[in-house]
Amino acid sequence: MTKLRKWVTLGAALSMSFSIAACSSDSGEKSVQKSTDNSKRVKLTMASVQGIEGFNYTNGDAVAKYYSDKFNYDLDMTALNWDNWNERLRIWINSGDMPDIAVYNYIHADAASFVEQGLIKKLPDDWKTRWPNVAKVFSKTSLGPQMEKAFGGTYFLPRARFMNNLPGDPLPNHPAVYIRKDWAQAVGFPIKSAYTTSEIIQYGKLIKEKDPGKVGDKLIPLAENTNHAVELFVARNSTHYNNFYKDKDGKYKWGGASEDTLKGLKLFSEAYRSGVLSKDFFTVKNEEHGSYFNVKGNAGATYNQAPTSNLQTFFSDFQSNTKLDPYQNMHMAIVLGDDGNYHQEDLINFWGTIIFNPKISNEKFERYMSVLDYNSTQEGNIITNMGLKDVDWTLDSNGKVKSLFDQAKEGKPFGGANGKYPSNGYLLGSTILFDDFAFDNPNYDQRIRDLSKQLYAEKPKKGTPDTFTKVDWNLYAYDSPSKRKAQIDYSTEYANLVTMQGDIEANWKKWVDSKMPIIKPVLDELNSKLAK
Known part of the structure; x- marks a missing residue:
């Protein structure tokens, strides 16, 4: 991937709007109820690239707080960099010391070894019916279903580069x-x-x-x-x-x-x-x-x-x-x-895969799967790309999404370390990458x-x-x-x-x-x- 810095400085043309259908993740409107009791707060540990070292991904900005409040968790993030991403995770996985959740740069030879040794979690057989929105994204990645066949079960959740705007086949x-x-x-x-x-x-x-x-x-x-x-x-x-x-x-x-x-x-x-x-x-x-x-x-x-x-x-x-x-x-x-x-x-329609520690508790696993499922819906996908509803974007009388973000008024960009939302990116549970939504995002110059x-x-x-x-x-x-x-x-x-x-x-x-x-x-x- 696909290694992409997604902290986006958002420009002008903010009055532009587009239909929900155009930016939809095609993954359904509602997330089904899970057995997880969200009344008990959980602490999740995670490692990924594209993070900001030392940033508070629990409540460091309003979007991070929105997610941690909605799903009642504390998120302890280890921000890897491009140069240590593969090796650090390889060491942690092989030693049994990986965090609860990680974004893994899929390399098949290593992946097969991890599965063979039981070093990463196999998702429950009924996961697709419990988290159907994640399952719809999974089906679009090509890699997910193919590796499910190869391994006799699901161990990796690839993140789709594109859902509705696939720019070519091969990709x-x-x-x-x-x-x-x-x-x-x-x-x-x-x-x-x-x-x-x-x-x-x-x-x-x-x-x-x-x-x-x-x-x-x-x-x-x-x-x-x-x-x-x-x-x-x-x-x-x-x-x-x-x-x-x-x-x-x-x-x-x-x-x-x-x-x-x-x-x-x-x-x-x-x-x-x-x-x-x-x-x-x-x-x-x-x-x-x-x-x-x-x-x-x-x-x-x-x-x-x-x-x-x-x-x-x-x-x-x-x-x-x-x-x-x-x-x-x-x-x-x-x-x-x-x-x-x-x-x-062919690039294959994914970049980065979400994996879990095989010892993660069911409570933590189900909580994070609920986050992933929400972000695979229309609403969650828009929030991960455009911020908070009625603060950074809204729906007009025709049901179209309209941006409310104005960088000149804010005095800062949307994302990035010095932006309004430093948490903006993939670290709050994205299964659909920004590449797809970007073709329709009204915060991006039409040119x-x-x-x-x-x-x-x-x-x-x-x-x-x-x-x-x-x-x-x-x-x-x-x-x-x-x-x-x-x-x-x-x-x-x-x-x-x-x-x-x-x-x-x-x-x-x-x-x-x-x-x-x-x-x-x-x-x-x-x-x-x-x-x-």
């Missing part, structure tokens, strides 16, 4: 390239809706040579971190760069050894060695590279997250920091491989929503069945000791190949050979058990 990923439009025009670089990776490098070289923004030594032609650099150069040229896949001949292959991956690595190497990428891009923390573009203003471009719910913040930050109109001085586009096609595996729809729609159009592929669920759910051993941090290892001395192709060939002892056993298994 496109969010990132896009942000380009300084004014700089591009100054150096004669064309403004288009899509660029190949080679064209992005060309743009970076022009910016580096001519420095149209007069940035000087601080200029970064293309600001990236390790993950997004690999996404831009390798993933956009190699559909299966970090996975196994079934080739046209019916046999399973390893994407790390494909010629497409080598092509992407050569482009990555060119960008690094020509100075288009910063020499220390690999030291930039996760998700912080975009700040060189929209905060510091010394980057010519950045390949970054671009979901609808993120764009308002990005555009607003660009304007407030550079004092330039983002609609006149920024351009966004999708990135294609050098073959002219869009490359990606943002239109641009985002265009970016999502372009990707499937530019892909082919071979370059933008559907999910191979047999492969996705395949598990074995050999497969678990073949876990590779592709982003780090590809960055290492590019930054080490020597010829990139020679470095890559040595790397492929070094991985074969863990890769070949998996290929042998896949081709004997799954290949036709």
